[in-house]
Amino acid sequence: MNHFNIAIFMLCICLSVLSGCGGCGASAEAEQAYITAVDAYGAEKYAEALAAARQALSRDRKFYQAEFLEGRILFFTGNEEEARKIFARLVSRHPEYTEANIWYIRTLILNGEYEKAQGLIERELSFNSSDWRIYYLCSLLAQKTGDYEKRLSMGRHAETVLTDSAKVYMDMAAAWQALGLEERADNCLEKARMISGGNISLKK
16 A cells, blocks of 8 residues: 555544544544554554454444444455455445445455446445545546546546645645644645646645
8 A cells, every 4th residue: 555545544534533533422442442543554554453443343333434444454455355345334334434435346346346336436426526536436447347538537537636635735734834844844745746746836
């Protein structure tokens, strides 16, 4: 897993934790185990992260963020089939959970279940047309089915939305600069530059 994917996922995780785990109602012990799992995941200590995520779930079986993290860890450690089952279960229980939908669709595509993946992509786009990852999934599916015209079209859609996402890193850079942490600010600006392809005025 590359560092950009880790950064995006960690940002989503942090927002979830700061908002009280999205209203999951998890116990304090479960939340602490989850935070430990997130920290280990960010450091790519997957065995430690998996153990902590499962500890959180043992404290609260309805802690869907911990279950999602478990699925991600399993996916990146080569257990794609078990990860797909976890994502499918999450989508069944929480159809509004975009993260789970995205990863379930990805595992379906990798497993060759293109028709099912296409149906879920269309449903997700009807509710969420501002997430570059949905367009990326469209592009990935088009690649698998040999539709290169659609692959390029969806890639352009993803690029347009992703460029807007660079503004998040620019805002973070401004926050780090306000705290006098120039190195961290520069790191955020570099990520914004990579995402935007230099199409936005970073120095401003």
